[in-house]
Amino acid sequence: MKNVIEVKHLTKSYKQNKAVDDLSLAVKEGEILGLLGPNGSGKTTTMNCILSLLKYDAGDIKIFGKEMAPDAYDTKAKIGVVFQEVAVFDELTVYGNIDYFCGLYIEDKATRAQYVEDALKLVGLEENKNQYPKQLSGGLLRRLNIACGIAHKPKLIFLDEPTVAVDPQSRNNILEGIKKLRDDGATIIYTTHYMEEVEILCDRVIILDHGKIIAEGTNDELKALAKIEEKVTVEVAELSPKQLSGFEKIKNVDSVSYEEGALKVVFGKGKNNLAEMIEYLKANRINYSRIFAERPTLNDVFLELTGKELRD
Amino acid sequence: MFFHNYKYALKTLLKNKALVFWTLAFPFILAIFFNLAFARLHDYDQFEPFDIAIVRDDAYNNEQTFAAAFKTLTSGDERMFKAKYVDFDEADKMLDEEKVEGIVYVKDGQAHVKIKGNGTNQTVLKMTTEQVAQMSGMIDDIADAEQQRAGGTLNLIEVKMKAAEIVQNAQPKISDDSHVMNVVSIEFFTLIAMACMQGAMLSSEMLNRCLPNLSHRGKRVAIAPTKKSVVVLSNLLAGYTMLLGSVILLILFMRFVLGVDFGDNMGLIMLLASIGSLTATMFGMLLAVMFKMSDNAKQVVVLIITMVGCLFAGMFGGMKIFFDEACPWMNKINPVGLITDGFYSLLYYDDMTRFIVNALSLVALAAIFFVLSVRNLRRARYDSV
Numbered sequence: 001m002k003n004v005i006e007v008k009h010l011t012k013s014y015k016q017n018k019a020v021d022d023l024s025l026a027v028k029e030g031e032i033l034g035l036l037g038p039n040g041s042g043k044t045t046t047m048n049c050i051l052s053l054l055k056y057d058a059g060d061i062k063i064f065g066k067e068m069a070p071d072a073y074d075t076k077a078k079i080g081v082v083f084q085e086v087a088v089f090d091e092l093t094v095y096g097n098i099d100y101f102c103g104l105y106i107e108d109k110a111t112r113a114q115y116v117e118d119a120l121k122l123v124g125l126e127e128n129k130n131q132y133p134k135q136l137s138g139g140l141l142r143r144l145n146i147a148c149g150i151a152h153k154p155k156l157i158f159l160d161e162p163t164v165a166v167d168p169q170s171r172n173n174i175l176e177g178i179k180k181l182r183d184d185g186a187t188i189i190y191t192t193h194y195m196e197e198v199e200i201l202c203d204r205v206i207i208l209d210h211g212k213i214i215a216e217g218t219n220d221e222l223k224a225l226a227k228i229e230e231k232v233t234v235e236v237a238e239l240s241p242k243q244l245s246g247f248e249k250i251k252n253v254d255s256v257s258y259e260e261g262a263l264k265v266v267f268g269k270g271k272n273n274l275a276e277m278i279e280y281l282k283a284n285r286i287n288y289s290r291i292f293a294e295r296p297t298l299n300d301v302f303l304e305l306t307g308k309e310l311r312d
Numbered sequence: 313m314f315f316h317n318y319k320y321a322l323k324t325l326l327k328n329k330a331l332v333f334w335t336l337a338f339p340f341i342l343a344i345f346f347n348l349a350f351a352r353l354h355d356y357d358q359f360e361p362f363d364i365a366i367v368r369d370d371a372y373n374n375e376q377t378f379a380a381a382f383k384t385l386t387s388g389d390e391r392m393f394k395a396k397y398v399d400f401d402e403a404d405k406m407l408d409e410e411k412v413e414g415i416v417y418v419k420d421g422q423a424h425v426k427i428k429g430n431g432t433n434q435t436v437l438k439m440t441t442e443q444v445a446q447m448s449g450m451i452d453d454i455a456d457a458e459q460q461r462a463g464g465t466l467n468l469i470e471v472k473m474k475a476a477e478i479v480q481n482a483q484p485k486i487s488d489d490s491h492v493m494n495v496v497s498i499e500f501f502t503l504i505a506m507a508c509m510q511g512a513m514l515s516s517e518m519l520n521r522c523l524p525n526l527s528h529r530g531k532r533v534a535i536a537p538t539k540k541s542v543v544v545l546s547n548l549l550a551g552y553t554m555l556l557g558s559v560i561l562l563i564l565f566m567r568f569v570l571g572v573d574f575g576d577n578m579g580l581i582m583l584l585a586s587i588g589s590l591t592a593t594m595f596g597m598l599l600a601v602m603f604k605m606s607d608n609a610k611q612v613v614v615l616i617i618t619m620v621g622c623l624f625a626g627m628f629g630g631m632k633i634f635f636d637e638a639c640p641w642m643n644k645i646n647p648v649g650l651i652t653d654g655f656y657s658l659l660y661y662d663d664m665t666r667f668i669v670n671a672l673s674l675v676a677l678a679a680i681f682f683v684l685s686v687r688n689l690r691r692a693r694y695d696s697v
Contacts (some may be wrong), residue, residue, distance in 0.1 A: 014696065051535050053524050055693040070693060073537040081535050087528035091327035103316040104536035130559065138314070 004156055004187045005050065010059030012042075012049055019045040020056070021211040027189060031183050034202030035114040035191040036298060037230060038308075040053075040213035043191040044084065047158050048188075051081060063156065077105055080154030080186075084161045086145045088133050089136040094119070094144055098151045105152035119151035122177050126245045139170025141234060147172060157188045163197060175201060195298040207302060214305050219298070224306050225295040229255065231269075231274050234263040234281065243286060250280055313538055314546045321518060321550035331513055334611065336558040339507035340565060345395045346499055346569045350432070362433045365403035367417035375418050375682045377448040377455075382416065386438065392440065417669055422449075439498070442626075498656060500572045500626040504581075505651035507562050508588035511555030511675040515596030516610045518547035525694045527605060544597075549621065552593045559585045577658040584658075584671055588651040591674045594681035595647070621648030650674050 005027040010231040021041045027033045035043045040048040048054040050061055052070045061068045064123050086211060088097045098116045106112040120126045123143035133141055145164055159178065163171045178201060182188055190201060198205055199219055204229045207222070215222055229252070239258050245264070247256045252270035256263070267273040279289055325331060344528040366372070366386075374378055394413065396403075403415040407428055411688035414427040414437045427434040458461035522528045522543045524534035548565055563585060566572040576580050599610060624635045635642050643649030654670035661667075 015478075016490055053531060053534060053694065055695055070534075071539075072419075073539070075538040076535060079535065081532065084532055085528040089324050089529065091324040096320070096323070100316075100320045101536075104533065104538050107313060107316070107678070300546060309617045 001030065002019055003027065004029050004064060005189070006060075006062045007035070007050060008060045010046065010056060010061065011058040012045055014052065015160075018154055018213050020049060023059075023208075023211065023213060025206060025213065025216075026189060029210050030182070030185060031203040032178070032188040032190055032201050032207040034198035035189060035208060036193065036195060036198050036302075037066055037208035038193055038302075039294060041208040043208055044160055045160055045211070046208070047081075047189065047191060051079070051268045062186050073269045078155045079158070080152060080156070081152045081158045082146045082160060082162050083147035083270040084164060086133075086141050088141075088144055093130050093132055094125055094136070094147075097133070097144060098261070099156075101148040102151040105154075108219065115151050115153060118153075119147040122150070122180060123147045124173050124177075136302055137167070137170075137285050139173075142166045143177075144176060146177065150186075153184075155186055157186050159188060161192050163194065195302075198298060205298065207298070207305070209306050211301075212238060215301060222298060223296050227268060227302045228266050228296050228300060229269045230267045230292045231296070231300075232265045232267065232277050233292055233294070234277065236263050236288045237261060237288070239263060242294055243284060246284065247280070250275060250276055314542050317543055317546035318550050319371070321334055321547045322553060323599055325514060325518070325554045327551060328517070329516060330611065333511050334513055334615070335507070335555060338562070338567045339510070339558070339562050340505060341502055342501065342506075343562065343566055343684045346503060347572075350435070361391050361394050363412045364395055364437060365406050365412040366395050366397050366417045367400045367403050367407060367415060368418075369399065370513070371418040371421070375421065375423070375448065375629065377416065377451050378423055378445060381444045381448055385444070387514065393437070403510045410583055413437060427652045430491045437654040475673075497573055497659060498626060498652070500566055500570075501652045501655035502625050502648065504559065504563060504566075504585060504655065505588060505619055505648040506622050507559050508555070508585060509592045509595075509621060509648050510614065511551070511559070511589055511592040512596030512599060512614045512618070513594040513611050514555050515548055516600040516614060517596075518551040519544065519600030520549055520607055520610070521599050523600070523689075525696065526600065540689065548593060548597060551596070552589060552656035554661055555593060558584055559589055570671060571660075574655075581655060584651060584667070584674075587671050587674045587678075588647060588654075591678040591681070594678040594685070598681040599684045613680075618648065621646045625649040625652040644673065645677070647674060647677060650677075 002266075004025045005025070008024045009022050009025070010023045011018065023042070023046060026031075035046065037043050045054065049056045049059070050063070050068065052061075052068050052072070063072075064078060066072060066075050067073060083286060089100065098119050101110065102112050102115055102119070106115060110159060116128075116158040119130055123146055125140065125143055125147060127142060128136060128144075136144060142162060142164075146159075146267065147268050148177060149159075151156055160177075166174065175197065177189070178188065190198070192198060202219070205216070205222055206213055206217055215225060227249060236258075244258055244263075247253060247265055250265070252267045252273060254266045256265050258264075265277065270276075274291070278291065323608065329675075365388075366382065376582055382395070385391060386393045396406065398406065400415075401411070401418060401582050403417070406412045407415055411432040413431070414425055416437070419424070419426050423441055425438045425441045427438065500530070521529050522533055523541070524531040536542075544547065558580065563574070563578075564583060567578070596610075596614065597674035599613065603610070603613075605613070622645050624642050627648075643653065650670045650673050654674075
């Protein structure tokens with residue numbers, strides 16, 4: 001599969017502060033690449049540099065094999081961008097907004113009308129098409145923002161935190177829409193600090209921190225970087241210090257903590273950790289209301305690599 | 313692509329309540345207020361000469377042209393004022409006792425008016441004095457030049473005659489029904505100029521929408537495969553269309569609803585308004601390109617600049633004369649002043665030179681604003697967006 005985007009040694013500074021630091025990446029055709037990182041990690045700056053919206057200090061950027069520049073109109077025609085900030089006209093209806101932005105790419109009126117209808121359908125705004133942005137809820141507004149960015153059916157789509165501050169229903173709708181775009185053949189760069197979305201959507205993930213790539217791979221490849229195998233949480237009403245220290249003696253246990261009725265036991269390796277935990281609880285007659293096990297998340301990977309949480 | 317952009321830009325402008333208010337409704341409201349304020353002056357039958365005091369001292373006598381002009385205005389059947397020539401203390405006392413509506417005096421070579429209250433008579437006295445002072449100054453300048461050319465042989469009496477002649481020519485316009493109150497017309501001229509300049513808000517707003525460093529919508533436009541020149545020009549044209557439309561509506565409203573006298577020069581007035589609107593459009597473009605501010609902040613800046621321009625141009629009474637004398641270059645670069653003066657020259661002078669100079673000055677300003685803006689816009693890539 002050929003590369004749609006190739007970025008080599010990209011560097012961008014704001015005064016003394018390096019926002020993007022010698023970053024190189026490639027995006028393959030048809031994949032959803034997740035750019036994951038906390039706020040200020042350089043995700044949006046990287047995206048703006050790739051789009052030629054920002055000057056950068058050094059680096060080479062190629063999209064569809066051509067050098068990207070502000071006047072690379074052929075390349076731009078194949079790109080769609082959904083910015084983090086809602087960028088629509090309050091004076092235009094939902095339909096008018098999509099038609100306007102789509103019209104910057106598609107001149108033919110009949111084609112454009114069809115594309116606008118398709119975009120409305122994709123984001124589930126068919127019934128709102130005659131409403132004005134101020135009449136929409138936050139979630140619906142985000143959907144409109146997405147429709148404006150992708151109505152022209154681009155081959156390469158940048159989505160910059162499109163689900164920030166949306167309700168669960170709209171979030172699901174947006175994520176389903178993104179999957180549909182991928183199924184239709186689009187290559188997608190998805191920046192977010194929501195690891196759950198990355199795990200659901202992305203074929204490959206790049207984790208950024210301080211403008212640098214700190215890890216790259218599929219979800220499973222990244223999770224393998226974490227030194228933990230499993231986290232078991234047990235809801236226990238009461239636990240004495242003696243009982244607590246007893247958990248540390250269970251096979252494969254790395255760490256134990258107890259806070260506000262929740263006992264958290266982290267296993268570094270092993271297969272039947274949950275079963276062993278239950279055995280131990282029974283043997284020591286410790287009453288519990290709920291017990292569940294979790295595989296490591298990308299947040300654990302990030303914690304492992306940087307010593308801080310993704311949402312810090 | 314150009315038309316698509318233009319169509320939507322115009323649509324969004326027409327639905328933007330704040331911009332519609334400042335560029336369309338506000339000048340209309342002011343026009344109605346002006347009309348109410350000057351209503352009495354339109355009705356010549358109701359216009360009666362009223363009492364004023366003139367401080368006749370050495371300073372007054374030294375301004376011979378001004379004094380001669382006032383003598384004409386205070387004598388004969390068609391006089392405007394019933395003058396009492398007294399010293400300043402006596403005049404002040406008469407004003408306090410409301411025996412006169414105002415005092416005219418000269419100090420340091422400048423004509424001044426002292427009034428109490430803000431009635432119609434006070435306004436007429438103030439505006440007429442300003443007008444006469446301005447004309448007298450012009451006549452003196454011309455006479456000086458003529459005298460220099462004639463080697464100092466020109467008779468002072470001839471200068472006085474000329475002053476009387478000019479004022480006589482001006483007075484029928486004040487009293488003749490076919491040319492109602494040119495003094496009032498100046499206020500309306502300034503109002504049209506103000507409406508033109510307020511239009512800078514439109515082009516500033518339109519540029520904000522195109523540029524990625526100024527708005528989120530600008531980012532979206534900037535990543536589209538549309539040439540920046542097409543986007544910028546179509547947006548500017550939309551702003552200009554709305555501005556020109558509102559200014560033309562304002563002029564027609566003044567002419568046919570309020571009955572403001574524009575003489576027989578409607579075509580040239582429209583032409584100057586369209587040039588003034590173009591200058592304002594380019595000014596708004598420059599403002600947007602040079603300064604990274606919010607839409608609201610830019611609207612406030614345009615409003616302040618326009619109002620200061622109106623002040624220099626004479627919208628708020630006698631400031632025009634003051635600024636013309638204190639800093640004569642000011643109104644030569646002040647678009648409001650140039651537009652107002654262009655209208656004024658159409659009504660007052662048969663010669664088109666002054667009108668053409670004003671129009672060309674506005675074109676030159678528009679060209680300067682445009683070139684400076686384009687220099688900043690071309691190939692701009694941003695440090696931050």
